[in-house]
Amino acid sequence: MQLEEHADLELVETGGKDNSLVLRNFLFVIFRNKWKVLLVFLLTSVTATLIVLSIETDIYESQAQILIKPGRENISWDESALAPNLVFAKEGGLNAEISILTSGYVLGRVIELVGQEAILPVLRDDLDSQEQRDQLAERLVLENLSVIPEKGKQQIVTISFKSHDPRIARDVLENLIDVYIDRHIDIHKAEAQPKFFRKQSDKFKSLLIEKEKQLRQYCDKQGIVSIEVQKEEGIARISGLEQNIEETDGLIISSQGRIAMLEKSLDERTEVTELSKVTGKSNPVADSLKQRLIDLKFREVELGNRYLDDSRILVELRSQISFVEAELLKEQETNTELTTGIDANYQAIQLELEQEQAKLQALLLNKQFLKKSLEKRKNNLKKLSNYEAVLLTLQREVDIAKEEYSQYRKSYQQSMISVALDSSRISNVLILQPASLPAFPIESKKKRNLAMGLLLGLVGSVGIAYIREYLDDTIKTVENVEKQLGLPVLTSINYKK
Template structure:
């Protein structure tokens, strides 16, 4: 895209995404026949006439279209999304063909306006000449005019000179008015004076040179770099000078048009005064000759306008030969692979997100988890030393059921509730986890309780521990099991142990040791 105006580039980008251009492309390719666009295998003529249907087609076309300018160049990249790769290629190529056609039509508008203006002037002038000739003929026949005197001839000569000057002024005014109308809305690159003006060409070369230097330095330095800022300021200044100098051509054309218009009005006033004087000298003869002269001048003006119209027509035909300042560098080929989804990239992205998300989630859960999981957690939260650790009773200890509630058979499976049936012997005393240090002294659990016993004996002053209390914050945390096994392990050392069950609500020690509890602690 060849131009030096920044707003021109932005205008072209918007035109590429305009609804009118999209509709031209849709009509050119008949996209309503594509099931991908219409959603139907066949669209009826009534649906094509429906504005909502066509609007939906245009919206869908624009949603798939993407226009992306390439930085520091005059190029633009256009992409189009479609399930059919051939259709995507056709849409891009048809869009650019329609865009070039639209650009040519836009450029020819100024020439067409000038041609229309000249045609209108010529038609009016032809009517005026025909009317004047008829008036001249009627006037000569009515007044029987044959010859003029020398004095009258002198007056007519002066009138003829003024009329000739007026005609030349009118021709000059029409030419300059047509030229001004032609360039006032035209691109600067198509103003002949701009192409042949040495100053504009030099400013254009300076602008291009600064643009290349700025683009080259931009690859190495940030915009805040002093040299970059200096180049940016020079680039902006060069662009402004080029723009001002180009606009001055339009202003100069307007000034010349106004000057020609003023000159025409001045000569018209002189001609009118001379015409009045001629009427006073010999109104009949002079009027006849003045009409004759006026007709001749009108014919000269008509000839000039016809010549100008011919030149404008040639220019219009040349501009209609598919010449445009926009050209397609690379046409869209049929893509060999889809643009999306990008499976490899998505797989890598999912892998990284899953990995980092999982690790992050684990860290968050660990950070939010305030439960106690290890001996170190107990010591850190309580500030007290650990005397021993007894593991939870799992599959290996299921043979030992709670004595006061459930019984176990020899195979280790959970038994039924203890029942004493009349006329039968009492069942054999089962093993219980509250006395595991007695029933299974070689087990890991018994060894843990003996380790706890040793730690307690060594924790008191001079290792002379006489009494202790076992408690916990919540029920069913193992107080009863711990104290009963601890008492048994101490007794196994030959020590005399007094075990006091201080559980006022749910005492169980008497059941564990098969004793009666008539009085209770209180």
């Protein structure tokens, strides 16, 4: 214990004072134990070399690239839907494809094709069942498998596999891609068969024909050629009739005012008017009566000479004379001749009034006719509106049936194409670069492990030398003598000399 403390003290002092002394002591220890250091170094290096050569092998990596394009495999066929659904969407869809690529089914098929002995060249004794060996082989394949999407090119995937044998690495990768493509086609093949879509297509074709027939029958029954055109024409005619009624009302008011004015003019006039008047004209009646009176008087004188005064003839004659005289007294000596006739202005106004009244009557009848026509047009427009609601319903049913028929027909054609492609094993997965056969290992553990073995031998041999030096308590140097005995050394003599 005492020697150990002095040794520690010596090292500390030496390290603090002179670095060359430390190096000299280090080399002194190595040189004094050189055979032991050499022996330990050789044994460690040879052992590490033998272990590396017998166990460690080089690692080879085979690489391939595939292109996964969105295509028919990425369309989901659902029998409850009228059209296929696109399910492939960039990163999410690519992750799904990578999951398929690294699935247990695909890896299991690859192990079957390549052979389990190629994956597990050395069988472990603790693996009792085939299932355990399969799980171990699958785990080893998954550990050595790398699937990386290209940055910026999300549809391109780089696949690599590492193995101690370059041919095994290539075979595993080739079979992996082949099995993946087959699995990809099986998973994404059309679920709905063409028979279903053909049946639905025929069904909706019959429905479309029936709906179109109902629409034609309804149009023929109601006399509908084009509901929009007929509505526009009806609205235009209603607008025209309303405008005509307004114009007729204006004409009626104007005619009524003119009739009132003409009637007032007639009231201020008489129908008969004086045409001419002649005064001082002899009265032919009076002249005739005078001549008659003279004749009667002459006859009275002639009969008075022949008959008595009371004779009947004279009495009658004198009675006639008295009557003529009385009548003559009634007559004037001269007459005023007055000529009258119908007033031409009155007659013209009367004619104009009758014409205006006839015109007013015609306007009233025309207004009544226009109102009836307007009411009829409005009723027809209402009927067209009611027809339009039914027509829209029928047309909508036709459009729906047409769309469903078109979609099912298109789906039927697509399903036929999909089935044909499935049967031909055509996929949208393209192999950009097939699995390569690596010529050189990507990493060599032999060199690394040999270097580590040499380093371990060197460190171990130096360590052994220092341990032995530490456990040796004999005095070997002049410094040890001076430190341990406290006496100066006058000289030293080599033991061999």
